[in-house]
Amino acid sequence: MRKLILIFISFMFSYASEIYVAAAANTTYAMPEIIKKFNQKYPDVKVNVILASSGKLTAQIMHGAEYDVFMSANMKYPEFLYKKGIAKSKPKIYAKGxxxxxxxxxxxxxxxxxxxxxxxxxxxxxxxxxxxxxxxxxxxxxxxxxxxxxxxxxxxxxxxxxxxxxxxxxxxxxxxxxxxxxxxxxxxxxxxxxxxxxYKPINQGIIMLNNKKDTVKFYNYIFSDDAKEVFKKYGYIF
Missing domain, CATH: 3.40.190.10 (Periplasmic binding protein-like II)
Structure with missing residues (x-):
């Protein structure tokens, strides 16, 4: 499934492990800075970001795409995956668009x-x-x-x-x-x-799709003050 993905954001140096983050397209501009700051704290984890519409990413996940984290543009899709038993964490708002x-x-x-x-x-x-x-x-x-x-x-x-x-x-x-x-x-x-x-606030939701150590690291980092400052810089509200 990963071979079909068109867009990757990654950093070219040696890593001990890697994770795949499916992220809504609206995060296109914020994610490179998020990953850069994450790697300052966790330099051994390579983060691959796949950007697409939330609906398309949800369909890919339902068809077996092996993502580790899903960052949606709303809460609907994470909640759907949680109810289906696919998400390993309860959907949580990480920013408002x-x-x-x-x-x-x-x-x-x-x-x-x-x-x-x-x-x-x-x-x-x-x-x-x-x-x-x-x-x-x-x-x-x-x-x-x-x-x-x-x-x-x-x-x-x-x-x-x-x-x-x-x-x-x-x-x-x-x-x-x-x-x-x-x-x-x-x-x-x-x-x-x-x-x-x-319009209603665009509550953007995140879920973990497994409980791997590096998945948890990235998930927790998204709620850190450092990540929040990056999101604010790119026009998100809290």
Whole structure:
């Protein structure tokens, strides 16, 4: 199964052991720093991160993917795996994610409703598999504009893929706020928070899929002050 995985984040030096972490795509930019700091404390553990939508990762786990830790973009999927007896720890919130509007065009984004109503195309993550996509749809529905804009939506497989969609074609993207803190995004200045009153907090959940020593080390580290500071740096809330 691992041979089918497309994206790995790893560090090229000698390790005594390794673990595989299945992580929601919204963590793309924070995870390299998380792993770097983890390896400062545990230099003998190689961490391989597989990034995809939470729904896709859950399906892979259900079909036997040998991951050690699952970091989901919401609590739904970890809770499902826990009820199925696959998770070895009870689902726990490790951070809360937020969504934001982003555009490379000269479009005012300070008014969520007005900005989307005036946009010809809007990129969001696929709401069928990506919690950030569902949050985007929820915000549009609560703003009373979903019916007006649903035919203008462009769906990306993951929330991290919304960025290139927006850069290359869509007028506006509804992205994970964490993506705005990527070094690659510094050249772009046009973004705005989506009002938190329009969607439920995105409680991101983590579970262990086995009780290996290094699995436990990484799981516990995610709740450390060091890891929390990294998540805050990338726009997550607690």
């Amino acid at each position: 937020a969504i934001a509007l982003f555009s490379i065009k000269n479009i005012k984004l300070d008014n969520f409703k007005k900005a989307l109503l005036n946009a010809k195309s809007i990129a969001i993550a696929n709401p069928k598999t990506a919690p950030y996509g569902r949050a985007a749809v929820e915000a549009m529905k609560n703003a009373g504009i979903y019916g007006n804009v649903k035919n203008r939506l462009i769906f990306a497989e993951t929330v991290s893929a919304v960025i290139p969609y927006t850069v290359n074609s869509a007028d506006i993207g509804i992205v994970a706020k964490s993506s705005l803190f990527s070094p690659k995004m510094k050249k772009y200045k046009n973004f705005a928070d989506v009002p938190k009153s329009l």
